[in-house]
Amino acid sequence: MYFHLSPLGDHAIVIELGDDINETVHRNVQCVSHAIEQQSFEWLIEHIPAFTKVTVLYDPMKTPYVNAHESPYEIVSKQLIRLLRTVKGSKVTRSRTVEIPVCYGGEYGPDLAYVAKVNHLTEEEVVHIHSQGTYTVYMIGFAPGFPYVGGMSERIATPRKQSPRLEIPAGSVGIAGKQTGVYPIATPGGWQLIGQTPLSLFDPNSTSPTLLQAGDTIVFKPITRQAYESYKEEK
Amino acid sequence: MILIHKPGMLTTIQDKGRYGFQKQGIIVSGAMDQTAHRIANLLVGNSEDCATIEATIAGPKLEFEQDALISLCGGEFNPSIDGHRVKQWCPVIVRKGSVLTFGQAKNGCRCYLAVAGGIQVDVVMGSRSTYLRAGIGGKDGRGLRAGDRLPIGTPASYLQLYIDEIKNKSFISLPWSVTHAFRTKVQNNQPVRVMISHEYHLFSKKSQQAFFNEPFTISSQSDRMGYRLNGPTLPLAEEQSMLSEAVVFGTIQVPSNGEPIVLLADRQTTGGYPRIAQIASVDLPIFAQLKPGATITFHEITLEEAQRLYMDRERAIKHLTRAITLQYQSRIR
Structure with missing residues (x-):
């Protein structure tokens, strides 16, 4: 190595x-x-x-x-x-898979229509492509538990917004260029928001304060608005 | 308890920082001037890990709701208690009901108030430091506000003897203080020692020369996260894009506009800009005391020198710790 x-x-x-x-x-x-x-x-x-x-x-x-x-x-x-x-590199391939439920579109994903339009797709196709992928968390940085993720299809790549939003809500799932990611805490940002997860990605009082770690595999699972809200209520 | 009357410009609770979670993207935070913070703790018999109150440029006004042993270290703030000037860098006994006010910072820009027993806010992920953006640590994850009440821990038992001496006076300064060698004092054209970093050779020859030969000024766009520097711009020899990787306290990174940024206590864990140099640890406390508008010049030292200087200072602080303990114990037979 x-x-x-x-x-x-x-x-x-x-x-x-x-x-x-x-x-x-x-x-x-x-x-x-x-x-x-x-x-x-x-x-x-x-x-x-x-x-x-x-x-x-x-x-x-x-x-x-x-x-x-x-x-x-x-x-x-x-x-x-x-x-x-x-250290014997490359051999170890054991990694956790973390499933992230996402309510796509509507008020939770205000830029889904834009991402579809830019790529000449329907909103359903964007959701399908995004949720069919498997993603690797290369590293965590920028904010607590914020994953730098590889593996998104270029068919849904979309440039960042021209002027960033002053606040993106925690749990937002977005696209910036060829990257996709999830915002663990509310922060300003220029990503195109396509959905939101009810999961909490950062909990400072937990023994493992961030949901994601470098090396994890992520899959996104589409959920209905109803499922999103009942998940939030359970918490 | 300590009751905050006026919060000042930015007053937060800090300790040595939240280490161990940077791989999860959690920033370190902690006192900007670690030396002043640590010595403030040592002067009141605390361990270096206790939380102190960090005042910035315009300090707070606060009231002690119990007798306490305190110290004020860092920048010169002209503090007073009940209208009477009080010395910095020395232990002070204050009576219940005394009110401490800070003036404007005269030299430096951060002052640390330590209280025997420490500021006892909750520990979050191993630290009491305030992490403003994530809203954790310190007092509810934010800067202090008027009306906040901060609990104080129990002082070491041998200190009670001193605290009980206060009787009717509003405060008593103990008759000894820390020597000037430990006191951070900012000079005009403050020299700052640095080591060149891994990407130094990517910068143009002109940038490399300007970095060491011309002065820089701390920009008004500076905070606990980082200081922007005004001065010559520092372009790369040819444009490069870099992958994000870890940065540390005192990393000097240069975005594509050529204007350097020095990363400080509230820096993000990773950055994606080329780094021209790294401030030597021994000079981080003085750098963190610089106000916007202050001028600095950079001077190169080797890694070996930087580590030797750092270890010399750490040994000196160890000696100081023993000297303070002996001072206190000399009164107890």
């Missing part, structure tokens, strides 16, 4: 595992994250996986003293390299 280390300031090391978004690099990112989680390095603060890299945050005060010539960066690098040599 290819890897390359470089420093990000005096508290972080970036492990580069490729330079392009693809399944192999993504699986390697997952394997490396998993391997780091299995370790109990005293200097480890946390790690942050992204499309092609894993960034490791460390505390230079907690690295073991080797000799006066070795910096905390060198000590941490050596320990990481030793670990990375044992």
